[in-house]
Amino acid sequence: MPDLRVRRTKKLLYDSLLTLIKTENKRFAEVSVKQICERAMVHRSTFYHYYTDKYDLFFAEISLTDAITIDQRKKRLLQPFQMFAQQQNYDLLWQIALNNQDDSHFNQLVGTVVEQILGADLQFLIDVEVFPVPLEIVFPVYAHTIGSILVYWLKNGKQEQPQVLDAYLTKLLHPIFFESLRS
Missing domain, CATH: 1.10.10.60 (Homeodomain-like)
Structure with missing residues (x-):
């Protein structure tokens, strides 16, 4: 400590x-x-x-990588938008995201951090034998899909609830990916 x-x-x-x-x-x-x-x-x-x-x-210091349980890692992968909505500084983080959506360096760093966090979760949870695509391909695809949904959501005035965004994510990515996480 x-x-x-x-x-x-x-x-x-x-x-x-x-x-x-x-x-x-x-x-x-x-x-x-x-x-x-x-x-x-x-x-x-x-x-x-x-x-x-x-x-x-x-x-x-953003505290997204605190020690979490296996179930929390799964939930973060399956329902990333709902998990983010539960963040302690949720409103402030969204304000920062909105104020900086034109800052390409900041957005690139956000994408990299999200990719690292979710990549670590994927690495921890997925048995490589079960998933037919190399994890080096899965990490960026997953992170950029989340990023694309976020951009859509912000441009459309944040009308959808986090549950709807998570449903979009599930529909965009192959169901095998989500089934391997649920097991």
């Missing part, structure tokens, strides 16, 4: 980043490490001791 001072410092930095984005309605690209550190009252060298940049801070 990390030192309480380390946990407190990381929380201050993360909260500072979120505050800059939320209350000042800044886009992610507009926020600087200097601003994050000033608001958190943490020296820049301390920031760089823990993180390489603001993107590293954001994705390291």
Whole structure:
């Protein structure tokens, strides 16, 4: 378990980043490490001791990769939109996504992180013998399908519920994939 001072410092930095984005309605690209550190009252060298940049801070502290059970991993793969809706910072994360939908670097990083998280879940759950396609192909297809559904949802004013988005995902991807996860 990390030192309480380390946990407190990381929380201050993360909260500072979120505050800059939320209350000042800044886009992610507009926020600087200097601003994050000033608001958190943490020296820049301390920031760089823990993180390489603001993107590293954001994705390291987003808490999507906490220790979870096998059933939670399955649910995250089968119902990713419903699981995301249960996230602690759900509304804030959506606000960040909406404010930064034109930031290609940020969107690429989001896609990479989602791919890594879901890829780790797939690697953990799927027996390679059962699934007829190499996992190196499955990871990006699955992640980009989720991304495409998200883009559709955002462009259409977030009208559908997470359950409907999960149903779209199931219909788009081959049923064998989902059957192997349910077993």
